[in-house]
Amino acid sequence: MKFLKLIRYKNLLMLAFMQVLFRYAFLKQQNIPLALADWQYGLLILSTVLLAAAGYVINNIYDVASDTINKPNDVVIGKGISETAAYNIYIALNITGVALGFLLSNIILRPGFASLFILIASLLYFYATTLKQIMILGNFVVALLLSISVLIIGVFDLFPATDAANQAQMAALFSILLDYALFAFMINFVREIIKDIEDVNGDYNQGMNTLPIAIGIS
Template sequence: MLAFMQLIFRYGFFKIQNIPLALADWQYGLLILSTVLIAAGGYVINNIFDQHTDVINKPKTVIVGKDISEIQAYNLYIGLTVTGVAIGFYISNVIVKPGFASIFILVAATLYLYATSLKQMMLIGNIIVALLLSFSVIIIGIFDLYPATGLDNQQQMGLFFSILLDYAIFAFMINLLREIVKDIEDTDGDYNQGMNTLPIAIGKSRTGKIVFGLSFIPLFFILFYINKYLFELLFVTLYLLLFVVGPLIFFTVKVWTAKTKKEFHFLSILLKCILLFGILSVVVISLNIKYNA
């Protein structure tokens, strides 16, 4: 999903708009690889510390301690993270901004802290994961737009960066909902491990009602955005109403009555689909603008 999002923004948006970009295609590929490797490292370290929880929550998908040993998992984590940070260091030097390498180190460190301690703090872990996903959108602007910005195109590049920021906000809101829904789904295993997630603190039912209330924020955000910026683009408006707004309304309705683990699992997948279709809308916007449909 991370790689797909980053590919979509470059080849489904920036390239179509024909704007100057700082990275060559193969260098942009390395940026994606760096992001994916660091995220994969975070996934591995999270699985290492979640072994006992996953045995209860996801017994069929347990890998660490079953398919590979804990030592092998630690070696894999170190290899993925170090390689990802090293590539990030190279890309930072390519754009003559060596200080930007600290971004990759900070992200890797945050993922480690999340797995070891932050995820056990009520809502803090959810917010961190949602922020990291949204940052994977912003990082495109930092490494591909910002270095190519000069006095002659500052206004144009600022507009594209603001669009990236809008999508990052959308990704944050949807992923925050998904993280809380996953906590509801995983309540039993998390409770046995002494974690302090929101559904453990206030109960599944109340947490579901909070998610219901929070789901109106991205819903109104998208409707406002369509009305203010996209209403004249017919195909974009129809696409967003059918593939983002409609499913989000369906999610809002279903989360109010959801009770079982199976129902919350379905809602988690639904949010991932909404995020995917939301990101794909940037291609629809580009084509709609280009062909003035």
């Protein structure tokens, strides 16, 4: 249970459900060719979920001090899972997630797409270690990463299956995904600001410069 709490499994389930919904309740109903077989799409979901889980782990590691003030009951590091074990879990999740992304990219003959998974893992790390302390920028990065989890569906499932005959239809569908990604970005950006307001005391004690701290909310 400590491990599930560490990776924030409820958020991961919502992420996986969203990606399943987009493919099987939307794209599969459009009478278009899709690049990924069902098992390959499963790899895409698994890779995304593993990288997100790694992001939660590294965030929990660096948030121990502030979470002890803001949400003491939610602190897992040092209470059942050591910091060393958490780092090992983080590394394992990242390596597996990126490796699956690399495998999937090569399966669909788009090896360059693997860089997207490396970018996601890197942004999650830099968010936890540095960017979250910078006003607005940290909120922007988190919201951007959530929107990427929508766009990655189009990148892997639509783009490789696009040809001259279906280009207009594929572009229209990708545009719809882009709209959903933009909506997800805006909703999550607001959510991150609200979380900063809730966590203002712990963040202030850790010397962070979030928007609520900058404008004097306490």
